[in-house]
Amino acid sequence: MPSRTEVIYPEDGTPQGGVISPLLANLFLHYTFDSWMQRNNPVIPFERYADDIVCHCQTEAEVIALKAELTTRFEQCQLTLHPTKTHIIYCKDEDRTRHYPTTAFDFLGYTFRTRLSKNRNGKYFANFTPAMSNKASKRLRYEVKQLKWNLRPGDSLEKLASECNAKIRGWINYYGRYCYSSLNKLLNYIDYRLMLWAMHKFKRLKGKSQKAKAWLSKVRERDPYLFVHWERMGRVDQ
Numbered sequence: 526m527p528s529r530t531e532v533i534y535p536e537d538g539t540p541q542g543g544v545i546s547p548l549l550a551n552l553f554l555h556y557t558f559d560s561w562m563q564r565n566n567p568v569i570p571f572e573r574y575a576d577d578i579v580c581h582c583q584t585e586a587e588v589i590a591l592k593a594e595l596t597t598r599f600e601q602c603q604l605t606l607h608p609t610k611t612h613i614i615y616c617k618d619e620d621r622t623r624h625y626p627t628t629a630f631d632f633l634g635y636t637f638r639t640r641l642s643k644n645r646n647g648k649y650f651a652n653f654t655p656a657m658s659n660k661a662s663k664r665l666r667y668e669v670k671q672l673k674w675n676l677r678p679g680d681s682l683e684k685l686a687s688e689c690n691a692k693i694r695g696w697i698n699y700y701g702r703y704c705y706s707s708l709n710k711l712l713n714y715i716d717y718r719l720m721l722w723a724m725h726k727f728k729r730l731k732g733k734s735q736k737a738k739a740w741l742s743k744v745r746e747r748d749p750y751l752f753v754h755w756e757r758m759g760r761v762d763q
Contacts, residue, residue, distance in 0.1 A: 550575045550576040556602070558578065566591065566594075572632075579632055592606075612627050614630045617653060618651050619651045634660075635700075635703065636656055637653065637655045640654050642654060655704065657704070665696060669715055669718055672685075672718070675725050678725040682744065685722070693754050697757070719741055
């Protein structure tokens, strides 16, 4: 006999992915966290988006004390800090060189970690900076793939551009604010999907990726503003 499936209707929490969840998180955390922090720790800056929070402490002692205080505060409000997603991050850079187990974190589609930066004199130095996260890049590449350009050989390149340019411009404006080079994987993937479209549209390019790549490069040189990312790229890569 097939096993019976029992449906359980929880009385606590909100549905995962539910439209009401971010609103309830803002309402609860404004009281539980925002107002409390402003009253009790006014010198510690923080950012919060829904239930994702980053606090900026000056010393290890300060961050350990804050975590203990927040644990107690959340318990008082019948909430808990996520046991595996709550971390103490060491922002390692040129001046902070100690060794800690966790030195990077993701927030709002960015990964914050130590990277090499160049100063105005051309010298490289270690800096703790954000760049587009691998998770965000993977999600956006999947979104590009779902456009299924290779199944639309009857459409023109101009039509494809008109449909996606606003979206690409938004990605560039958001993720290109810091470490623009982290966008390259996404922008190159967009051109890779356009190359596949060309191989399906033109018989002379069928199965010939290098010729399709060269064709796309010539189109970009002839009309560098057709797709919003073309003017920012030096070449078309697969």
